[in-house]
Amino acid sequence: xxxxxxxxxxxxxxxxxxxxxDGEVLAKEPFETFPDRxxxxxxxxxxxxxxxxxxxxxxxxxxxxxxxxxxxxxxxxEQGVVVEAVNLGWYDVxxxxxxxxxxxxxxxxxxxxxxxxxxxxxIGGGRGAKTALCVTVGTGVGxxxxxxxxxxxxxxxxxxxxxxxxxxxxxxPQCNCGNRGCLETLASATSIVREAxxxxxxxxxxxxxxxxxxEDVFKLAxxxxxAAQQVIGTAADWLGYxxxxxxxxxxxxxxxxxxxxxxxxxQLLGPVREAFARYALTRTVEAAVVLxxxxxxxxxxxxxxxxxxxxxx
Amino acid sequence: xxxxxxxxxxxxxxxxxxxxxDGEVLAKEPFETFPDRxxxxxxxxxxxxxxxxxxxxxxxxxxxxxxxxxxxxxxxxEQGVVVEAVNLGWYDVxxxxxxxxxxxxxxxxxxxxxxxxxxxxxIGGGRGAKTALCVTVGTGVGxxxxxxxxxxxxxxxxxxxxxxxxxxxxxxPQCNCGNRGCLETLASATSIVREAxxxxxxxxxxxxxxxxxxEDVFKLAxxxxxAAQQVIGTAADWLGYxxxxxxxxxxxxxxxxxxxxxxxxxQLLGPVREAFARYALTRTVEAAVVLxxxxxxxxxxxxxxxxxxxxxx
Numbered sequence: 001x002x003x004x005x006x007x008x009x010x011x012x013x014x015x016x017x018x019x020x021x022d023g024e025v026l027a028k029e030p031f032e033t034f035p036d037r038x039x040x041x042x043x044x045x046x047x048x049x050x051x052x053x054x055x056x057x058x059x060x061x062x063x064x065x066x067x068x069x070x071x072x073x074x075x076x077x078e079q080g081v082v083v084e085a086v087n088l089g090w091y092d093v094x095x096x097x098x099x100x101x102x103x104x105x106x107x108x109x110x111x112x113x114x115x116x117x118x119x120x121x122x123i124g125g126g127r128g129a130k131t132a133l134c135v136t137v138g139t140g141v142g143x144x145x146x147x148x149x150x151x152x153x154x155x156x157x158x159x160x161x162x163x164x165x166x167x168x169x170x171x172x173p174q175c176n177c178g179n180r181g182c183l184e185t186l187a188s189a190t191s192i193v194r195e196a197x198x199x200x201x202x203x204x205x206x207x208x209x210x211x212x213x214x215e216d217v218f219k220l221a222x223x224x225x226x227a228a229q230q231v232i233g234t235a236a237d238w239l240g241y242x243x244x245x246x247x248x249x250x251x252x253x254x255x256x257x258x259x260x261x262x263x264x265x266x267q268l269l270g271p272v273r274e275a276f277a278r279y280a281l282t283r284t285v286e287a288a289v290v291l292x293x294x295x296x297x298x299x300x301x302x303x304x305x306x307x308x309x310x311x312x313x
Numbered sequence: 314x315x316x317x318x319x320x321x322x323x324x325x326x327x328x329x330x331x332x333x334x335d336g337e338v339l340a341k342e343p344f345e346t347f348p349d350r351x352x353x354x355x356x357x358x359x360x361x362x363x364x365x366x367x368x369x370x371x372x373x374x375x376x377x378x379x380x381x382x383x384x385x386x387x388x389x390x391e392q393g394v395v396v397e398a399v400n401l402g403w404y405d406v407x408x409x410x411x412x413x414x415x416x417x418x419x420x421x422x423x424x425x426x427x428x429x430x431x432x433x434x435x436i437g438g439g440r441g442a443k444t445a446l447c448v449t450v451g452t453g454v455g456x457x458x459x460x461x462x463x464x465x466x467x468x469x470x471x472x473x474x475x476x477x478x479x480x481x482x483x484x485x486p487q488c489n490c491g492n493r494g495c496l497e498t499l500a501s502a503t504s505i506v507r508e509a510x511x512x513x514x515x516x517x518x519x520x521x522x523x524x525x526x527x528e529d530v531f532k533l534a535x536x537x538x539x540a541a542q543q544v545i546g547t548a549a550d551w552l553g554y555x556x557x558x559x560x561x562x563x564x565x566x567x568x569x570x571x572x573x574x575x576x577x578x579x580q581l582l583g584p585v586r587e588a589f590a591r592y593a594l595t596r597t598v599e600a601a602v603v604l605x606x607x608x609x610x611x612x613x614x615x616x617x618x619x620x621x622x623x624x625x626x
Contacts, residue, residue, distance in 0.1 A: 155601070159564035249472065251467020
């Protein structure tokens, strides 16, 4: 049986894993990204990571059929080029060709949110879905769409970018994309922390409470702090509203919520489901289950392996 | 070459056409709907319409391979049942089976907006599109999605129902669907007429101006009446905003605007494009062309024929 090398490139770390044809992770071999060293250097370190993982898994490297790579970037699939990866500082990088040459294996690239969506629909929370919308809520909000097991990339790979649904038509917080009031500015970990800190400055939350991440805000809410509960309630309402807008177009049977913020579980998903039901057509709501992602940090490497598997077929 | 019978059932009239395998309309044979007479009566009259069209086209009825039917309804495709057609007063009607029995040909049903989308992407404004969003702006706002030439129905046929994107999160005009502030309540012919009449009552438009349809409002705008221009500008802004929300999910290369209101052409499409560009991601906007539908009232019958053709394959 073929084995695939799944790669998930992030701004600070690169996750890698050997994954079997049925989605089992055989070995992981993560390392630091150091994007400043350039993409060819990263390719060399990816080859080492592959060799290390092969050794750990106790397999023959000849069993590895292909490499799938998720990149936090806008990608030109046909050319195999990373067009724009802001977090890596990479622009127009011919990554596919470079990695193929250095690793000696077929390589396929994809946007990281799309890759995570492929992972979750393969063996995670979206397994068996006919039409799945997979959303990652972390520092930003990313998304990917999988229809009948295949990625719907859209015409230039932008499909499912629901973090950039403009939810506040007449303005709102400034988004990195240039617009204002995008979902990402209203329902990401970043926005939850920003809002909670504002409430803290206004004296609505204990001045000695550490608010570094969204998880701190969830904790304050669980402890009964009303302002923290409001911050989370508002973010959940925006997220549910964004999902409703997306679902009215897509009509999915599954909406999978992953990313750091989703680890809050029902504390977040409960109010998200309520908002989703409020803002979408009844039949659309009835058709769709909103549930948490299951693969955690492995969604990327598993999805990247799936990508490689599908490309080989 | 096979010939298909395309049927487009509306509340007041039924349009029918014999259509060749390459989309040419050979004969039309429309008639009044009279939905109160019941669905079996309609099936009998459809058979007569088919026979009339066959005679007009001078073909042999044996050349007709199948019947495609667009219904303004929620449809259970697997059962071939019209679940709910509010405008016809039909509920849980086994239309597919009845028409097959009476006409003696294979029958396939679909929602009317989806059928129109199939027509426009086959030989109309969406021809050659990879991912098309087709919108019909008339009394209401309907929509359909076609990906690689095939309908994306979604999980229960609700995909592309962009008339029910809730654009005013905190309220707005009451919609038939039960929600408030849906696109349909802000950018349909109905809403344009409603707003213009309100302006007229407020003395902003000539009291003797006849405002029966959206076309009257477009005319007043062309004549230089500022209030009419504002009504159209606002509707176009909402429509462009709705298209942006849908396109951020779908990432289409083509957005096709049909229906009665679209006959206003650039007077509507110009400001719609501007709003679309304002509220969507730059790359999403760059990928998508917004253009008018080309098949007019024939989109339904041609799309229904296409549906029949695809079902036979």
